[in-house]
Amino acid sequence: MNQQDSLKQLVGQTAAKLVKNGMIVGLGTGSTVRFLVDALGKRVQEEGLAITGVTTSNRTTAQATSLGIKIVDLDDVDHVDLTIDGADEVDRDFYGIKGGGGALLWEKIVNDASTNNVWIVDQSKVVDRIGAFGVPVEVIPFGASKVFAKFEHQGYQPQWRTDEAGQLYRTDENNYIIDLKLGPLTDLLALAEDLINTVGVVEHGLFLNRVNQVIVGNETGITTLTAP
């Protein structure tokens, strides 16, 4: 395992300890969350930890179910106690970008329904100013090229997300993703507002002040950042 994966495993295993018996737990998506779900599956199997999970992607559902974690639909619970998710970038004000794995829409919905939100990241994700990663935007397929053209016109430097086969990437909701390659961002609130008000946009990957705690894995171990 390379160093970055070791850090992802470390934060995943650390966050798994936050989960208590009886909790309704939101499970994020991505390579870091995979380690969390592995660790939770182990606790379910070895300690009899009784939890109910809601997931943010079909991938996470498949992994969690295969490990014996009970998964229900978000609409079948009245709240979520704690959601643990990864992130692509986060700054010291807890402004973040998500959606590198294409799961931003369900992730934001579960985040919104959750009393507490924790992100788990390796140190490479903590930045002074978010944006270098790009901003993923989920758009419905109908008329998507019109949205793309609008973004071009606005100077947002859009790129279609493609899959391994070179086809347009499809999300779990069968939508497309357009990545905006804007570079480090200054007026985040205005951008978020503009994106969500663009007809055809379903959701965007700017997660602004949506998390209570960030668990960061670095060479010296774990650092926990708490919301400013």
Ligand SMILES: O=C[C@H](O)[C@H](O)[C@H](O)COP(=O)(O)O
């Ligand atoms: O759509 C995917 C999610 O937002 C992920 O949580 C995010 O991309 C981080 O993923 P990873 O842990 O693989 O870097």
